[in-house]
Amino acid sequence: MLKNLFQLKGIGPLLRQRWPWRLLHLAGLAVLLLMAAYGWHHHAVPGVKVKDPLMYTNLATSLFWVVWIMGVVFFALIGGRLWCTVCPLGWFTGLFTRIGLKRPLPRWLDNHVTVTLTLVALQLGVYFFAIHRYPDYTARLLGLMLLLAIGCGLLFRRRAFCSLFCPAGAVFGLYARLAPLSLRVRDDDVCAGCSGKECVSGAPFWSRFSLGSAIFFWKKERPDCPVGLAHDELGQNPTCSLCLHCAQNCPYDNLDWGTRPWLSELFGARLKRSETFFFLVLLGMLTANFSKVYVDLRERILWLPDQTAQLLGWGGGGYSLLAALWVTLGLPLLIMLPGLLLQQLLRLKREVMSDPTLAPAPPDSVDCGESLGARLGRLALPCVPMILAAHLVLAVVKLNAKLGYLPFAFRDPTGVKSYLAMNIMKTVPSPGVLIPLDILKWLVLGLLILGYVVSLRAASRLAAGVAAAERTPLLFASWLTVTLPALLYGATVIRWLFIR
Numbered sequence: 001m002l003k004n005l006f007q008l009k010g011i012g013p014l015l016r017q018r019w020p021w022r023l024l025h026l027a028g029l030a031v032l033l034l035m036a037a038y039g040w041h042h043h044a045v046p047g048v049k050v051k052d053p054l055m056y057t058n059l060a061t062s063l064f065w066v067v068w069i070m071g072v073v074f075f076a077l078i079g080g081r082l083w084c085t086v087c088p089l090g091w092f093t094g095l096f097t098r099i100g101l102k103r104p105l106p107r108w109l110d111n112h113v114t115v116t117l118t119l120v121a122l123q124l125g126v127y128f129f130a131i132h133r134y135p136d137y138t139a140r141l142l143g144l145m146l147l148l149a150i151g152c153g154l155l156f157r158r159r160a161f162c163s164l165f166c167p168a169g170a171v172f173g174l175y176a177r178l179a180p181l182s183l184r185v186r187d188d189d190v191c192a193g194c195s196g197k198e199c200v201s202g203a204p205f206w207s208r209f210s211l212g213s214a215i216f217f218w219k220k221e222r223p224d225c226p227v228g229l230a231h232d233e234l235g236q237n238p239t240c241s242l243c244l245h246c247a248q249n250c251p252y253d254n255l256d257w258g259t260r261p262w263l264s265e266l267f268g269a270r271l272k273r274s275e276t277f278f279f280l281v282l283l284g285m286l287t288a289n290f291s292k293v294y295v296d297l298r299e300r301i302l303w304l305p306d307q308t309a310q311l312l313g314w315g316g317g318g319y320s321l322l323a324a325l326w327v328t329l330g331l332p333l334l335i336m337l338p339g340l341l342l343q344q345l346l347r348l349k350r351e352v353m354s355d356p357t358l359a360p361a362p363p364d365s366v367d368c369g370e371s372l373g374a375r376l377g378r379l380a381l382p383c384v385p386m387i388l389a390a391h392l393v394l395a396v397v398k399l400n401a402k403l404g405y406l407p408f409a410f411r412d413p414t415g416v417k418s419y420l421a422m423n424i425m426k427t428v429p430s431p432g433v434l435i436p437l438d439i440l441k442w443l444v445l446g447l448l449i450l451g452y453v454v455s456l457r458a459a460s461r462l463a464a465g466v467a468a469a470e471r472t473p474l475l476f477a478s479w480l481t482v483t484l485p486a487l488l489y490g491a492t493v494i495r496w497l498f499i500r
Contacts, residue, residue, distance in 0.1 A: 055132075093162070181258070186254050200225035404433075
């Protein structure tokens with residue numbers, strides 16, 4: 001087990017320094033700007049009837065929608081929110097925070113609601129404008145992200161952009177509960193005896209410089225914790241953004257960044273309400289994306305918005321709106337509904353009475369039970385491994401099919417010459433798959449089975465931690481909630497890859 005990355009020879013001291021991370025941030029920002037530049041004026045190829053010819057050959061669409069959107073899920077599997085450590089947008093926001101108003105984020109915004117609505121807005125953009133297919137739309141999305149990062153930095157303290165407008169960070173927060181890599185305090189007693197709390201407080205300090213008889217003082221501010229954690233909360237992967245400010249600020253070298261058992265934070269009580277809201281939207285989007293290759297299942301999933309649009313006489317735009325709202329809100333609630341109903345049914349109490357005309361004695365107290373949001377949060381938490389497995393399958397399939405286009409995007413960032421060479425002049429063959437389908441099908445099926453088994457195990461562990469009266473209802477409801485999406489995903493994979 002890797003106990004502490006900070007103690008590795010050669011690498012450890014670099015991880016504690018700020019300049020290597022700044023170089024990575026600058027490199028990431030440069031790549032982002034290049035993507036925006038090469039995608040900005042490219043929508044289609046003149047004279048070509050295909051609507052989206054540059055979807056995979058242009059640098060912006062290939063690098064953003066294929067490599068980044070799909071590739072970062074592997075970061076989450078191993079390192080939790082490791083991507084947040086090198087993300088250029090969070091660092092870019094922090095630069096403007098230094099000169100901004102530094103207002104605290106309002107409490108009503110300090111949750112997952114805004115970032116969930118951002119995810120819904122992205123889904124609407126996909127349905128209405130197919131932003132993932134066109135380089136110029138992708139470039140404008142990247143430009144909007146930069147503007148939002150600047151605006152959040154100028155208004156609020158800490159990294160408000162990450163909390164408000166970055167769905168990727170919220171996804172990593174969910175998956176970080178499973179990841180084996182964690183930042184944590186080495187010795188709690190050292191933290192208890194520290195009065196300054198330099199690790200998370202962001203307290204200013206003075207640097208003294210002397211040259212002969214001349215003495216200079218320079219006041220600097222330590223970067224504080226962007227999510228406002230206390231020292232005893234540093235081991236909580238879902239919240240910690242792995243900015244490493246605490247490790248760089250700690251005067252006692254009391255932080256470890258190393259491995260821990262898998263699934264360490266999956267056995268908590270439940271997801272928070274706003275986090276449950278985000279989970280539901282993510283569940284719906286992954287399920288809808290999974291069904292793209294199973295036409296019959298996709299038609300059944302979208303039957304309700306299709307029939308509603310026809311009933312209302314709405315055209316393509318109206319149907320897209322209904323479909324997006326159904327996929328992100330209605331469909332996931334429908335998937336969770338059987339588990340909720342089963343839990344309530346199993347909580348039904350039965351009394352045996354000798355005379356039904358006699359009224360039973362009133363109870364000493366009325367148990368109203370948990371709210372709907374709390375029950376959804378309990379049922380959602382054990383589903384996280386299953387959802388991660390589905391996300392990994394989508395990533396593996398997409399990267400396997402489209403990663404071969406990336407070298408062409410690097411050689412011809414606009415993608416125009418590459419498309420013409422592959423599809424018009426036929427001088428260059430189109431890239432094939434990296435893994436043969438006969439191997440790929442067993443790989444993705446194995447991932448789904450592993451995710452399902454881990455989710456069942458998580459459901460059992462979570463049910464064991466509640467009161468005895470609630471244990472059986474929660475256990476069977478959780479098993480049912482995990483099984484329904486597993487059946488949908490499994491049927492899709494079998495129909496798509498095994499029955500051909």
